[in-house]
Amino acid sequence: MTASPLSPSLSANALMIRKLDTIFPLSNDEKQALMELPIQLVKIDTGKDIVRLGERPQQSCLILKGFTCVYKLSVGGKRQIMALHVPGDIPDLQSLHLEVMDISIATISACTVGFLQHVDILRMCERHPRLTAALWRETLIDASIYREWLLNIGQRDSYARVAHLLCELLIRLRAVGLVENHAFDLPITQEEMADTIGISAVHVSRTFQALRANGLIETTRTRIYLPDWEGLKEAGEFDPLYLHLRNAP
Structure with missing residues (x-):
């Protein structure tokens, strides 16, 4: 990938x-x-x-x-x-x-x-006129992502929430050429991550520590590497279907 x-x-x-x-x-x-x-x-x-x-x-x-x-x-x-x-x-x-x-x-x-x-x-x-359809499809996919996020926040635990979000970001960034060897920039603070997945910043920190301990992620200050893609997908219950990419892996 x-x-x-x-x-x-x-x-x-x-x-x-x-x-x-x-x-x-x-x-x-x-x-x-x-x-x-x-x-x-x-x-x-x-x-x-x-x-x-x-x-x-x-x-x-x-x-x-x-x-x-x-x-x-x-x-x-x-x-x-x-x-x-x-x-x-x-x-x-x-x-x-x-x-x-x-x-x-x-x-x-x-x-x-x-x-x-x-x-x-x-x-x-x-x-x-077909560009109207292309832009409409873009907004429909945004709605699909909203639905998946609602499931993520409402029914998954914090470990799965973070894993799922990281999987999604890798696929979306990969589509525009911003992933290299399963690594990408992640310029988001713990507070912003907390506001994204509905847990406290302290809980975000503990969740990232657990993902690192299990060998699913490696992080520097603003960059993240996903060494075990299959393991992370399993942890996050991730299926890229909802992103509706033409060449999704």
Whole structure:
């Protein structure tokens, strides 16, 4: 399951094409239309909101570098991270048709983001109707991931939750060429992981210690290596079906 690292020279449009092509077969004309889609590149620091609950954006964001999260806050200020997004993802694509944002999206690490104006996306889809289906499939897969996360948090113990999430991230990052020899960057703190899988930061630390002790993961400060892929899949009850990738292992 080795993939070559993402080329530093890969354009924003090329990354978007690479990601969409993993879930939907694109024609050469459709790829050319995506290559011509205007994208404004912006660098955003760690811990900054890209879009907030209640806003009415006129653009969607394509993640080019770094990790972002979708989150909501309780009345008491407690945060639940509802999704993690990696390069190639468009986490607020639903804003193309839902005028008011019902979520917030923030950077987990320093990110490079490409903004796509809704008017440009709609114009492209009018000329290339199959791209409407490709983008629709992207949002449907997001919904599929939400359903799997609900099962993960609701019915699995903390050990399986973490194992499952790590398996998912490896497969999603591998699809866009960001996994090398079962290793990838994981720029997420214990507190953010806790908000993601619904346990305390202390419990996250203990769970990672257990996974390391059982030889399922090796970690450095921001990078993780999965030496026993089959063992980790078994621990996390992981089946990549819900990711709907065309060439999923």
